[in-house]
Amino acid sequence: MDLLNAFIALSNYVLIPGIAYGSQLALGALGVTLVYGILRFSNFAHGDTMAMGTMATILVTWLFQSMGLSLGFLPTALLALPFGIGFAILLLLGTDRVVYKFYREQKAKPVILVIVSLGVTFIYNGITRFIIGADDQNFLDGERFIMSARDFKALTGLKEGLAFKTTQGITIVTAIIVVALLFWFLNKTRAGKSMRAYSDNEDLALLSGINPERVVMITWIIVAALATIAGTLYGLDKSFKPFTYFQLLLPIFAAAIVGGLGSPVGAIAGGFVIAFSEVTITYAWKKVLGYVMPEGLEPDGLVQLMSTDYKFAVSFVILLIVLLIKPTGLFKGKSV
């Protein structure tokens, strides 16, 4: 029995990666859930919006790197992030003007808007590949680790190392700041309150003089910021590849639905539920159990419940279970 080492191993392989991944999913799911709450359709283009925003950030990062600008031990991408967000805002507002507005005025059925968002997905995906290509792009610089496994071992004298990547630290800190800002905006400002009112009851909101176009515009701006931040954090932490961002759609939607579509708190909770179930079910528990189990009873195999390739299956099964037990999600979402 060696609980301390077991806990360190658990933190290293499960807790920290889970929290970082969960934060990225939560930011993505917040975007999906806001579009669903205000514009009332499931936005399939969200993954590719993330890819577009991240692509803009990467291009500006490369520009800064070539100019010699940097943030010291932090990645230069953070400096480029505002430009990426600006690009994503222009992109989404432009898309809304050219594409979505027409259907909103027609009061088209939500499922038509979903199909329209598929068309937007195609176009975004094509543009992303057109500009930056379909391959992996690396744009991470600065210090790689806040705490590397070797330093940790030297510091504490424990057998297990604890590595804490800079990107994971940045992800967690940024997510906390962004979520705090978002909730402050939704709960305290006039514009945020009008958004919530519009989401709760469209007709009443219109009657009380809320301008729907303004609400929609603010929503797209927030969604653009959230998508770009989520995409950049994911790209820093793992790597940027347009196709992966399209695939991220599945865990992001799972997170938003598990939490309850249209509910921001639910999106955050859903993000962590999905992330932790993916990580714990595909993690090989041999090491942790080896410390916890009594002498002689250590497991022989990897004690991996499922191979990592089935992580989509995990998020999907969690989604199904939640839907069958609580059809509107953990935090009462809405339905069209």
Add this chain to the structure above:
Amino acid sequence: MNQTVKNTILFAIIALMIIYTGFAQSWNSALLIVAMGLISSIMALGVNLQWGFAGLFNVGIMGFVALGGLAAVLVSMPPTEGAWTTGGFAIIGALLLGAGTVVAAVMLMKRMAPGIARTLAVIAVLVVGFFVFRALLDPAVQAVEAINPAQSGYLGGLGLPVLISWPVGGLFAAGAAWLIGKTALGLRSDYLAIATLGIAEIIIAVLKNEDWMSRGVKNVIGLPRPVPYEIDLQNSASFVERAAGFGFDPVEASTLWVKLLYIALFAVVLLILLWMSQRALHSPWGRMLRAIRDNEVAAEAMGKDVTARHLQVFILGSAICGIAGAMMTTMDSQLTPGTYQPLRFTFLIWVMVIVGGSGNNFGAILGGFLIWFLWVQVEPMGLWLMNLITAGMSEGSALKAHLIESAAHMRLLTMGIVLLLVLRFSPRGLIPER
């Protein structure tokens, strides 16, 4: 101009475009477009059944197509020597046990009174069942995958004629659709979309990783064919003589003849399915489906069983996609799970249905041919355009190289623009529902 004339003209335009391809590029590529156009049309028919008739939003077509492809492997490949005795039966046993565990858990859910006791019992059954399942499955899988891994390392198929796999592919897809439909159709519409998107990814993940079943990403190649091999034709004296009679050299004639045979087979399937879909559309059943689609509440008030009809049409449409998947794998004579991508196998089919005209079977077929033609031809067109744009730039400039290189990505962009334009200016498609 009445509807029939307009439709005939639309089909004639596509035929002309394909014939032009034959003259301008090569007859081989023209016939390939026709063959894949037929397969795409069948997939579009299946999706049209679900979306156009019943308003079900299925974005898991890729999964059903892949299941059809799996059927082609399992039916037509020869069985691997010794695989069944070393581990095959154990694998089947383990899978049955896994299914039994799930059924037992569901039964417990239904039989026991709600409460902590039920939750604990269900969890206990699932956990114990899972570990016993893994304990049985893992050694058997290792034994099977150890048999000559470079060439087989999987159970192999039944060694039956590959044509049998087409209906079997339909059955596989129908079975999967039943499972999904049972769980997800009672839920809201957009949840069905996410559920099908997820299931498709899971099916592909299973195909990629379960090497004992279809060799995973190592791919199964060299599936038996329903038509003669080109090389046999070239060696046959009578065929060479006949080809010479038409003024063809034997190599080209053999490739064209093989494609023509495939086209004939596919056309037969398409015509049968089209006839059945037309009959379904104009039957009381078809009218009921459209009534449900247009107003679910009213149809339910009239005593129609909405969930049961949805399940029925979901299974039928998915089965058609499975048949098309088996046909495609048969023509490729290989199963390559790595090539299944949602943009190509799910959303492209959706573009076909929407552009062609949802709710109209002929529209689905028109969309299938038109969009497939564009999908194939946009790349050369994009390259031509890029060459035109970059003609003035200096040789060897980085921008010019990048632009020409990225012409390959024009496809997705074009498909998106076509979809949005049709949705905006002709939302009912080229051949609207009547």
